[in-house]
Amino acid sequence: MSDIATTGASPPAASVTRSGPAPRHRLWRLTHGAGLIFGLYVLLYALYAYQQPRALDAYAIAALVNNTAPLALAAAGQTLVVLSRGFDLSIAGVISLTNVVLAVYPLDGPGGALVSLLVCLAIGGVVGAVNGWLVAYLRLQSIAATLATMIICQGIALVILNAPGGAVSDWIADELTARLGSVVPVSGLVVATVVGLWLLVRRSDYGVALYAIGADEPAAALSGVNVRRTRFITFVGAGMLYGLAGLMLSAQTATGNPNSGTPLLLLSFAAVALGGTSLSGGRGGLFASVMGAATLTLLQKVLFSSGVSSFYTGLFQGVVLIVAVVFSGLLSRIGERK
Amino acid sequence: MTDAKGRPGTGERHPLSREMRAAGLSKSYGATVALEHADIALKAGEVHALLGENGAGKSTLVRIFTGAVIPDRGEMQLHGEPYAPRSILEARRREVATAFQELSLVPNLSVAQNFLLPALAGAGSPLISRRHVLARGADILARHGLGRIDPAACVGDLPLAERQRIEIARAIENAGRVLILDEPTASLAETDWLFEQIAKARARGVAILYISHRLAEVREICTSATVLRNGRSIGTVGLGSASDGDIFEMMVGHRVEHARRPARVAGAARAPRLAAEDLAGHGLRGVSLQLGEGEILGVAALEGQGQRGLFRLLAGLQTPTGGVIRVDGRAAAYRSPRAALRCGSGISYLPEERKTEGILAGLSAATNVVLPFLPRVGRAGFIGRHDEAKAAQPSADEVALNPRYLAFAIGDLSGGNQQKALMARTLATGARTLLLFDPTRGVDVGTKESIYAAIRAFAERGGSVLFYSSELPEIVQLADRCLVLYGGQVFRELEGDDIAEQKLVAAMIGHGSRAATGHVPAPAAPAHAHAAAESAR
Numbered sequence: 001m002s003d004i005a006t007t008g009a010s011p012p013a014a015s016v017t018r019s020g021p022a023p024r025h026r027l028w029r030l031t032h033g034a035g036l037i038f039g040l041y042v043l044l045y046a047l048y049a050y051q052q053p054r055a056l057d058a059y060a061i062a063a064l065v066n067n068t069a070p071l072a073l074a075a076a077g078q079t080l081v082v083l084s085r086g087f088d089l090s091i092a093g094v095i096s097l098t099n100v101v102l103a104v105y106p107l108d109g110p111g112g113a114l115v116s117l118l119v120c121l122a123i124g125g126v127v128g129a130v131n132g133w134l135v136a137y138l139r140l141q142s143i144a145a146t147l148a149t150m151i152i153c154q155g156i157a158l159v160i161l162n163a164p165g166g167a168v169s170d171w172i173a174d175e176l177t178a179r180l181g182s183v184v185p186v187s188g189l190v191v192a193t194v195v196g197l198w199l200l201v202r203r204s205d206y207g208v209a210l211y212a213i214g215a216d217e218p219a220a221a222l223s224g225v226n227v228r229r230t231r232f233i234t235f236v237g238a239g240m241l242y243g244l245a246g247l248m249l250s251a252q253t254a255t256g257n258p259n260s261g262t263p264l265l266l267l268s269f270a271a272v273a274l275g276g277t278s279l280s281g282g283r284g285g286l287f288a289s290v291m292g293a294a295t296l297t298l299l300q301k302v303l304f305s306s307g308v309s310s311f312y313t314g315l316f317q318g319v320v321l322i323v324a325v326v327f328s329g330l331l332s333r334i335g336e337r338k
Numbered sequence: 339m340t341d342a343k344g345r346p347g348t349g350e351r352h353p354l355s356r357e358m359r360a361a362g363l364s365k366s367y368g369a370t371v372a373l374e375h376a377d378i379a380l381k382a383g384e385v386h387a388l389l390g391e392n393g394a395g396k397s398t399l400v401r402i403f404t405g406a407v408i409p410d411r412g413e414m415q416l417h418g419e420p421y422a423p424r425s426i427l428e429a430r431r432r433e434v435a436t437a438f439q440e441l442s443l444v445p446n447l448s449v450a451q452n453f454l455l456p457a458l459a460g461a462g463s464p465l466i467s468r469r470h471v472l473a474r475g476a477d478i479l480a481r482h483g484l485g486r487i488d489p490a491a492c493v494g495d496l497p498l499a500e501r502q503r504i505e506i507a508r509a510i511e512n513a514g515r516v517l518i519l520d521e522p523t524a525s526l527a528e529t530d531w532l533f534e535q536i537a538k539a540r541a542r543g544v545a546i547l548y549i550s551h552r553l554a555e556v557r558e559i560c561t562s563a564t565v566l567r568n569g570r571s572i573g574t575v576g577l578g579s580a581s582d583g584d585i586f587e588m589m590v591g592h593r594v595e596h597a598r599r600p601a602r603v604a605g606a607a608r609a610p611r612l613a614a615e616d617l618a619g620h621g622l623r624g625v626s627l628q629l630g631e632g633e634i635l636g637v638a639a640l641e642g643q644g645q646r647g648l649f650r651l652l653a654g655l656q657t658p659t660g661g662v663i664r665v666d667g668r669a670a671a672y673r674s675p676r677a678a679l680r681c682g683s684g685i686s687y688l689p690e691e692r693k694t695e696g697i698l699a700g701l702s703a704a705t706n707v708v709l710p711f712l713p714r715v716g717r718a719g720f721i722g723r724h725d726e727a728k729a730a731q732p733s734a735d736e737v738a739l740n741p742r743y744l745a746f747a748i749g750d751l752s753g754g755n756q757q758k759a760l761m762a763r764t765l766a767t768g769a770r771t772l773l774l775f776d777p778t779r780g781v782d783v784g785t786k787e788s789i790y791a792a793i794r795a796f797a798e799r800g801g802s803v804l805f806y807s808s809e810l811p812e813i814v815q816l817a818d819r820c821l822v823l824y825g826g827q828v829f830r831e832l833e834g835d836d837i838a839e840q841k842l843v844a845a846m847i848g849h850g851s852r853a854a855t856g857h858v859p860a861p862a863a864p865a866h867a868h869a870a871a872e873s874a875r
Contacts, residue, residue, distance in 0.1 A: 203466045205459050208451060215446040222442030223455040224427045282446045
């Protein structure tokens with residue numbers, strides 16, 4: 001009865017006074033998600049450029065982007081799974097596996113690189129399909145299922161290459177770390193392509209379903225969303241992104257290491273959290289995670305150029321992570337009060 | 339009839355066969371029988387009520403109709419063709435849709451997106467056009483008299499009542515043949531809008547299944563009713579010929595006596611156990627009240643008039659921005675429910691949201707009951723296997739909770755038994771003041787009677803009860819005194835025989851002069867009321 005006044009007399013013309021929260025200012029939205037982390041990155045880059053005037057050279061930028069790309073792609077994949085309210089540990093296994101495959105079976109020339117790319121995507125896709133099958137259809141908890149596939153992949157990687165060694169094909173190692181027209185880094189283009197694809201996916205039915213099942217799976221199911229298929233596709237897509245991350249990592253290190261994916265495991269979660277994606281699902285975005293990964297990498301560079309011992313890098317990364325999460329929490333609370 | 343190809347739109351729509359029939363439906367989960375044998379027939383253009391206690395199998399039946407659950411046995415027919423949906427989408431394709439009690443809206447999506455789930459993109463393009471989605475959403479809203487809602491608003495930001503209306507509008511939109519409304523008024527304070535939409539759907543020839551615990555509402559809109567008890571359909575009656583007593587008897591299996599609590603001595607003589615002076619904040623604008631020993635004080639209000647804030651402030655969940663709370667005559671400043679429980683003679687709170695604020699679904703009912711005083715249950719810090727059940731027993735008896743259920747995980751119990759267990763917990767704390775927020779929300783008649791009896795017995799023993807109810811008959815039956823909140827203030831106070839539904843309704847909509855001191859609040863616009871409800875949450 002609280003709205004006798006409106007239900008009694010609400011011709012369609014009265015739709016001017018709509019209930020619901022007032023639309024927030026456009027500028028205000030910049031403080032959320034990608035906007036916040038983007039601002040942090042720019043700030044950090046300014047600091048870096050201040051310390052190292054050469055940081056603005058095309059060469060330095062390309063080197064930074066090359067360093068960023070593997071973690072950015074891994075975090076992008078992790079974001080998909082986290083948005084669907086899951087965790088994916090197989091990230092470490094897939095990256096290690098693709099890395100040793102590329103180092104032990106190098107395929108030369110652009111044709112070989114294309115085949116290598118397809119092999120990496122296939123490895124990631126198959127592992128993702130297994131994860132998806134275990135989680136979506138057998139209803140295993142995602143941490144348990146992906147922990148198992150991670151261990152299996154690490155095991156296979158050790159079988160293929162039991163100690164660091166091997167050599168990635170020259171074409172991959174050279175061209176994927178090069179600059180187009182001596183300005184645009186190729187690795188940056190790869191990441192940009194992924195972000196561009198994401199912007200399209202986000203506007204598809206699958207994209208909406210992904211956010212829906214992350215926020216409230218029973219409600220999404222009752223709304224007619226095919227929860228299983230959405231979850232399955234998510235793991236497959238994430239796996240393929242890890243495969244791509246493995247390729248970019250191999251291009252950079254040019255060698256094989258059966259444990260190369262391990263450091264990226266926890267950093268991928270840090271990048272996702274830093275990008276403001278909620279670890280309980282349904283909120284956030286892929287681009288923000290890519291920026292989160294870029295920030296973590298840049299932080300390493302800044303600390304290195306400030307002469308801070310690399311032993312302290314982890315400490316600083318942790319502190320930045322906590323500060324960023326607390327800060328974005330504060331901002332969104334202020335936003336709600338507005 | 340036996341043509342298995344049956345697609346919607348094809349086939350003859352013979353006037354006689356325009357109905358949905360279900361015969362001998364049953365469904366069990368392991369050893370638990372959710373539905374034993376249900377027969378029901380819904381005619382096009384008719385509103386049919388489904389009545390039954392919680393746990394009688396109503397939800398299972400709804401889920402079977404919607405395709406969310408596949409029955410073990412039994413068959414269904416829709417417009418003369420076999421109907422056996424295996425998914426929600428299949429049911430939707432056959433033009434059967436449900437507005438669920440627990441709401442099936444995704445909170446982080448916009449209103450328009452929720453309307454169009456799971457296929458927003460439309461034919462011909464894999465990409466979603468935001469403009470197109472919003473236009474379609476606005477169109478659906480306008481067609482169901484909800485033009486005031488912004489189709490771009492995030493569902494999670496809307497008040498509960500609006501969400502329920504959106505859920506109902508979406509179901510109506512998808513229901514060409516059968517519309518199922520499961521407790522559609524659980525969060526709606528008024529029924530005008532709903533009944534208008536139902537009338538429109540009826541006129542289109544939609545068969546409507548209406549599930550509600552509010553018999554007055556059912557009588558107003560339905561023509562016939564099917565009663566379920568313990569998973570079996572007991573029978574179908576015409577509502578014109580059956581009395582309330584007949585229906586209760588079918589539901590419960592025995593007659594329910596309705597008696598108003600005998601008049602009691604006026605509260606002035608008793609010492610106030612809980613008193614509030616000029617409380618402000620969280621939707622309140624200066625509320626004073628006194629609750630005496632052995633007194634049952636009711637609170638009546640429309641949605642979002644500050645009642646939620648009042649209870650949460652008194653329970654210690656939120657802190658007031660102004661005013662004083664006195665317990666046993668002494669000023670009290672507690673900042674948590676735990677502190678409130680230990681303050682003076684103790685204050686115990688029964689929260690509104692059973693699922694999110696009340697139960698711990700994975701633990702047993704006994705554990706849920708004894709949780710507030712767990713340290714007292716164990717011996718030397720350890721809790722034996724039967725200690726919890728033994729400690730929970732007395733208060734479980736008080737609310738007539740079957741002791742068999744104490745060992746079950748509370749999440750597996752029916753809503754009514756969950757509520758009984760929570761009520762038992764509230765009593766078992768030993769607090770002398772109870773704050774009960776809508777203690778019988780969405781529970782069946784039998785459970786209601788048990789809870790009423792427990793509240794009365796508690797007051798007889800000298801306990802004090804402050805309760806809010808969205809159902810006026812409950813206040814009329816139980817309360818010694820009643821406060822009507824309006825616009826965050828006490829608009830009127832009624833006592834004894836003055837507590838009658840007509841007077842309550844008049845005061846709730848701000849009609850008549852205010853009894854208490856202070857200025858008359860301006861009639862709150864709905865947007866404000868909702869905002870207050872939202873901020874109080």
